[in-house]
Amino acid sequence: MASNNMQDIKRRIKSVRSTEHITNAMKLVSAAKLRKAKAAFERTSKNFHFIIEAIESVFNNADEVPEKYLPGNRETGKTCYIIVTSNRGLCGSYNSNVIKEAERGILGDPEKPALIAIGSRGRDYFDKRGHDIRCEYLGPPEAISFLEAKEICKPAIGMYDSGEVDEVRLVYTSFVNTLEQRAKSVTLLPFHIEHDPEVIKHERQVEYEPSVEEVFNYLVPKYVEIKVYGAIVESATCEHAARRMAMENATDNAREMLENLSLFYNRARQAAITDEIIEIVAGSEAQK
Amino acid sequence: MAKSFKLQVITPSKLFYEGDVELVIVRTLTGEEGYMADHSWACKLLDVGDIWIQEAGGKAFKGATVAGGFVDVMNDIIIYTDAAEWADDIDRERALEEQAAAENWLNEHLGPDENPEHIERAQISVSKQKARLHMTDSTSRRRK
Numbered sequence: 001m002a003s004n005n006m007q008d009i010k011r012r013i014k015s016v017r018s019t020e021h022i023t024n025a026m027k028l029v030s031a032a033k034l035r036k037a038k039a040a041f042e043r044t045s046k047n048f049h050f051i052i053e054a055i056e057s058v059f060n061n062a063d064e065v066p067e068k069y070l071p072g073n074r075e076t077g078k079t080c081y082i083i084v085t086s087n088r089g090l091c092g093s094y095n096s097n098v099i100k101e102a103e104r105g106i107l108g109d110p111e112k113p114a115l116i117a118i119g120s121r122g123r124d125y126f127d128k129r130g131h132d133i134r135c136e137y138l139g140p141p142e143a144i145s146f147l148e149a150k151e152i153c154k155p156a157i158g159m160y161d162s163g164e165v166d167e168v169r170l171v172y173t174s175f176v177n178t179l180e181q182r183a184k185s186v187t188l189l190p191f192h193i194e195h196d197p198e199v200i201k202h203e204r205q206v207e208y209e210p211s212v213e214e215v216f217n218y219l220v221p222k223y224v225e226i227k228v229y230g231a232i233v234e235s236a237t238c239e240h241a242a243r244r245m246a247m248e249n250a251t252d253n254a255r256e257m258l259e260n261l262s263l264f265y266n267r268a269r270q271a272a273i274t275d276e277i278i279e280i281v282a283g284s285e286a287q288k
Numbered sequence: 289m290a291k292s293f294k295l296q297v298i299t300p301s302k303l304f305y306e307g308d309v310e311l312v313i314v315r316t317l318t319g320e321e322g323y324m325a326d327h328s329w330a331c332k333l334l335d336v337g338d339i340w341i342q343e344a345g346g347k348a349f350k351g352a353t354v355a356g357g358f359v360d361v362m363n364d365i366i367i368y369t370d371a372a373e374w375a376d377d378i379d380r381e382r383a384l385e386e387q388a389a390a391e392n393w394l395n396e397h398l399g400p401d402e403n404p405e406h407i408e409r410a411q412i413s414v415s416k417q418k419a420r421l422h423m424t425d426s427t428s429r430r431r432k
Contacts, residue, residue, distance in 0.1 A: 047298045051368050054360045058331055146300035146370060207330035210317050218333050218358060222368075229300055 006272065009265040013258060020254035026090070027247035034178070034240035037142050041175065041237040048230050055223050058206075058215070059191060069191045069220050078111045080134075080156050080165040082188075082228060084172040084235040085122035087138060091239055092246035094173065094181065095121040098235075101183035102171040106131075114165055116156055118232060134159075141236040149229035157221045160189050168224065172231035173238040179245065181238040188224050291325040292344035294364040297352075297372060304352075304372045305341065313340040313349075314359055314367065323361055330361040334369065336415045338423050351375040353419045355412075373420070380424045387417035 083102050085095045099122060106113055117123035117136045127133055135155045137148065159165045168189040173181045208215045290310045297305040313322040315337035334357045340349045357369030390413040398407065 043302060044300065047300075047303050050296060050298055050366060054366050054368070058360070149300075150370075205329065207328060207332070209330065209332040214317075215331055215333060215358070222358075226300065 006265065006268045009261055009268060013261045013265065016254055016257050016261065020251055020258065023247045023250040023254060027244055027251055030240050030244040030247060033142070034237065034244055037233075037237040037240050038178075040142070041233050044230060044233050048226055051226055052223070055219050058219060069189065069216065074163075074166045074190070076110075076166050078165045079105070079109055079113045079167040079169055080116065080159055081105065081113055082116045082152070082156060082168070082170045082231075083118065083122045083126070084141070084170070084231055085117070085119035086235075086239045087120045087140065089121070090246060091243035092249075094239055094242035095119075095125075097181075097183040098122065098171055098173055099125050101185050102126075105169060105171070105185055114159060116152060118152065141232050141239065144229070144232050144236075146225070146229055149232060150225050153221065153225045153228050157189075157224055170228060170231055173235045173242075175234050175238050175241070178241045181242055186227075188227055189220070191220060191223070293325040295341065295367070296364070297339070297354075297367045297369065299369055299372050304369075308344040309341050310344050310346075311340075311342040312365060312367075314354075315339075316359070323359075323365060327361050331358065332361075333358050334367070336412065337419050339367065339372075351423055353378065353416075353423050355416055375423050378420050378424050380421065383417045383420040383424075387414055387421070390414045390417065
């Protein structure tokens, strides 16, 4: 009986060990990918900072911002959500955090929203629940080009311009550090001008060419595209960070399990030996 | 020596150029314009075309093609564009090929049935290739 038990434990040790090998390898792969994604993220976020600042300062200083991009002139009815998730699992709560954040917004809406899904996890989840998915992007998020991001944004901007939706929101994961990522939801349109005290209102006359309106018609979609592109790059970084964390935890757990199992195994082996000794001793006692 | 100012050329994937320059010439939607230090503030849209940069203390111009964008002229100048390419990096053969391909496509498909988005994209591609070819043509002659 004891040897039976030993066999079982041995089998389990073998299976846990191979799981540990796999998770450990995945951890190393994610760490390498994270390094790459983080470099790309830092590069883009540094540049985007300038652009977004430039656009915000234009908005702050222009008197004739076209009304349709300003908050308050439309009743919030239908909303368009752009949801950035990953294509693969095994990354802890990364996807479910984004989905939860998006769902919180969706449940509070008076009308059924239109969704744009980036990444298959979010697409599958909302598709199953019968939401209206207008557009999807399922390629690997770290390899996305700006042109592709532009294509993704096109329907969102189109719906806003035609009046079909009154708000465009972006739900993605923001990168705090390698150990912490937070799901975040921001409003892209209407354009929320942040009355930042740091952005000083200049008194100088600024020339717009061809016209203020055309400059804004160019800048607003550009702002959305840049934000979405930035969010995708940032989310890709978060995905790898989350996966690295999840795999590290899995590896640690597997190691802990191995320790316990080998303890049980040794105990079972010792019990078997003790049993045998008892049998022998009992046998020799009986012979006397 | 003319007064210099800081110029940044930014594309989505990288900081294309950063430095002190004396003069930058861009093509706006209404025509070519050059900016020097202390220009009145402006925010203008750029056409697909070339930009020329004269660096502080230098005489020669550096040329690059850009794929549209905008220029924000304040004390410093920021040029934002979707894509940019230095004149030296342009592959003339490839530009010629792509222009021919896009033009062929347009000849075959131009009609009311075709998706206007596709037509627009092909037209943009043609103008981009033209800008590239123009740049490689002109570097030997202009602004040296």
